[in-house]
Amino acid sequence: MSYEVLHLNHDEHVIMVVRKHWIVFVGYGAALLVVALLPIILFAVIRVFIPSILAIDFPGNHSAAFLFFYSLWLLSIWASFFVDWTKFYLDVWYITEKRIIAIDQRRIFDREVSNLHFDKIQDITLDVHGFIPTLLGFGNVQVQTASEDSREFYISAVRHPDEIRRVIFSQQNKIADNNN
Amino acid sequence: MQSPLFSLPALPDIDLSLFINKPVFVAILVFFFVIYTIISSVLMYHWSSYGMRSAGVVIGETIFVLVSLALFTVAGLAINYF
Numbered sequence: 001m002s003y004e005v006l007h008l009n010h011d012e013h014v015i016m017v018v019r020k021h022w023i024v025f026v027g028y029g030a031a032l033l034v035v036a037l038l039p040i041i042l043f044a045v046i047r048v049f050i051p052s053i054l055a056i057d058f059p060g061n062h063s064a065a066f067l068f069f070y071s072l073w074l075l076s077i078w079a080s081f082f083v084d085w086t087k088f089y090l091d092v093w094y095i096t097e098k099r100i101i102a103i104d105q106r107r108i109f110d111r112e113v114s115n116l117h118f119d120k121i122q123d124i125t126l127d128v129h130g131f132i133p134t135l136l137g138f139g140n141v142q143v144q145t146a147s148e149d150s151r152e153f154y155i156s157a158v159r160h161p162d163e164i165r166r167v168i169f170s171q172q173n174k175i176a177d178n179n180n
Numbered sequence: 181m182q183s184p185l186f187s188l189p190a191l192p193d194i195d196l197s198l199f200i201n202k203p204v205f206v207a208i209l210v211f212f213f214v215i216y217t218i219i220s221s222v223l224m225y226h227w228s229s230y231g232m233r234s235a236g237v238v239i240g241e242t243i244f245v246l247v248s249l250a251l252f253t254v255a256g257l258a259i260n261y262f
Contacts, residue, residue: 001232001233001234001235002232002233003232004232005229005230005232006232058197058200059197059200059201060197060200060201060202060262061261061262064258064259064261064262065200065205065258065262067254067255067258067261068205068209068255068258068259068262071251071252071254071255071258072208072209072212072255074251075212075216075248075251075252075255078244078247078248078251079216079219079220079223079248082223082240082244083219083223085240086223086226086227089231089236089237089240090226090230090231103230105230108222108223108226111230
């Protein structure tokens with residue numbers, strides 16, 4: 001993996017990559033699966049309740065025509081799935097020895113990259129709310145800064161939020177120790 | 181008295197072969213391919229620029245391309261068998 005695009009300092013390394021839990025993406029994937037099967041479900045329903053529609057005749061192989069349009073339908077869903085996966089995958093925090101590089105990929109053409117140095121961090125709030133997040137170990141992380149604009153950094157549904165807080169505080173303490 | 185509606189000419193039968201035939205299918209497929217290529221290029225730009233050559237991106241890109249090619253092949257074969 002190459003981190004050139006992050007423009008790290010020569011003595012800086014990525015020590016942790018924070019991404020949303022895969023379960024966030026499962027809901028969208030399941031919805032798309034239902035949409036993918038929709039033409040087949042619709043066909044079965046029409047066949048049972050309004051079979052007269054299927055009596056419309058046109059020259060050529062009907063199965064091949066259905067297969068042609070169904071392939072295009074699946075291709076549309078496939079592209080849509082990967083547009084969403086790209087947003088999911090590129091929405092990430094990189095934690096280095098010195099800072100957090102927060103990349104907020106809101107939409108495919110809406111991307112924000114922010115840097116937060118550890119000496120500016122005031123507090124970190126974790127929120128693991130509900131049965132499934134507790135079971136699978138994911139939650140929200142909010143980092144409050146001590147800068148003039150008191151900006152907050154927020155990422156939702158990340159894996160092991162406790163571990164993220166531990167790493168950030170550990171790096172913050174190391175920096176504080178080195179400065180003393 | 182006879183209804184005036186009876187004097188209207190009968191609706192013509194729509195000949196579906198004008199809209200559902202091989203050249204129309206090929207035109208739809210070509211149009212779809214152009215749109216799909218544009219979307220794929222946008223995705224691949226993001227993967228190459230921001231994906232940092234991670235294993236996840238490489239695997240995702242490979243699956244995306246292979247499945248897309250398979251589905252376009254099926255669409256092409258369907259036209260052939262139509």
